[in-house]
Amino acid sequence: MDVLLECLGDENVEVREMASKALSGVVRCSQRQSILPLKDRFVALTGKITLPPRRDPSYPESLRSLHSAILGLCALIESLPYSVEPWIPSLTEGVLLML
Numbered sequence: 001m002d003v004l005l006e007c008l009g010d011e012n013v014e015v016r017e018m019a020s021k022a023l024s025g026v027v028r029c030s031q032r033q034s035i036l037p038l039k040d041r042f043v044a045l046t047g048k049i050t051l052p053p054r055r056d057p058s059y060p061e062s063l064r065s066l067h068s069a070i071l072g073l074c075a076l077i078e079s080l081p082y083s084v085e086p087w088i089p090s091l092t093e094g095v096l097l098m099l
Helices: 002-007 013-029 032-048 059-078 088-098
Strands: none
Touching: 002 013, 013 032, 013 059, 032 059, 032 088, 059 088
């Protein structure tokens, strides 16, 4: 799990996207109790990241961190394709507002 979370922050977009897909599969096979700490982690990460202007030197790092958090949230949503947990509607709304 730690390796997947680390890969979500990789410099290559392709690695981040594949890590998100793999995380979704791992979460789908794991116990439901492990989802909420991950959700809280990704929500907290999205809340503390603000994108600076594009010309700012810290822009790429901030964008990568925000993208990794959003991919993590998407992985959690995709991990439960046949049910709607109580936290999914508000999470989906939050993800859509970030787009």
